[in-house]
Amino acid sequence: MKFLKVKSVVLALLLVPALLAGCGDGDKEEKDDRTSRYEQDKEDKDSKTSRNEQDDEDGSEAGATDSYPVIEAVDYSGMDLETISNSEMSYSYPAGEWEQIFDDPLQIAWEETINTNQAVNINMNVEATGVTQDDWMDDLMEELSNENLESAGYGITVEASEVRSLNGEPVVYMELVTQITDEMLDLMIDSGIYTEEMIDSIGGRETLLAAPPTTQIAIYTVKDGTILSCTGTYYAPEQKQNVLDTMSIMIQTAEEN
Numbered sequence: 001m002k003f004l005k006v007k008s009v010v011l012a013l014l015l016v017p018a019l020l021a022g023c024g025d026g027d028k029e030e031k032d033d034r035t036s037r038y039e040q041d042k043e044d045k046d047s048k049t050s051r052n053e054q055d056d057e058d059g060s061e062a063g064a065t066d067s068y069p070v071i072e073a074v075d076y077s078g079m080d081l082e083t084i085s086n087s088e089m090s091y092s093y094p095a096g097e098w099e100q101i102f103d104d105p106l107q108i109a110w111e112e113t114i115n116t117n118q119a120v121n122i123n124m125n126v127e128a129t130g131v132t133q134d135d136w137m138d139d140l141m142e143e144l145s146n147e148n149l150e151s152a153g154y155g156i157t158v159e160a161s162e163v164r165s166l167n168g169e170p171v172v173y174m175e176l177v178t179q180i181t182d183e184m185l186d187l188m189i190d191s192g193i194y195t196e197e198m199i200d201s202i203g204g205r206e207t208l209l210a211a212p213p214t215t216q217i218a219i220y221t222v223k224d225g226t227i228l229s230c231t232g233t234y235y236a237p238e239q240k241q242n243v244l245d246t247m248s249i250m251i252q253t254a255e256e257n
Contacts, residue, residue, distance in 0.1 A: 069164045074252075098110055102123070109121040122243060122246060129256075158174060178233075181209070212235065219231075230254075
């Protein structure tokens, strides 16, 4: 199963300080293609799925996530939440702390950083639908390997990659460091996300290339047969927990439209 491409992974992860990140129409075609390949792969693994279903009946899957590191699920009951949506999905986030900045992909920024050149931000995407097999995590982690991302030449280094649990469900958790490169900017222009005029309006390539490295947390999860990706970008270590807590709320409240 190869339902993600390195190129689309880079597009999902790269969020530049100027807050110009978004997702072009061509990305939807990539998602449709990934879903088609995923459905074909699902047919090729019917026998394995059948065995997994038998395991469930036998109770052998009970407590399967107990051995994974736990991402503490934030109790958002009583919180004042804001809900946003686009044609693909919706989610909620703490009102008054974060503000929506893009709707494709759905993206929010931490309000106290939004007018700086180091805006802390989080985006969420639908990656594939029709997911039924239990081995999606292994396939995803192989696709998102450090070797694959670094060999693409886009300045992304994987610092951590493992299966964790959130609310008792397995998720793929990653920490990455991203440095903007000329190759990245060319990719954004070729994908229709940026134009040369947009880059010039914020000081040109030199300004973006001089930006400090950013740190991302990426979490991939399956909800109702749909793989969702949630990526948070931050700059200072003390910002990490707020980003992770907000991502927890977003993942727990996310729904496909």
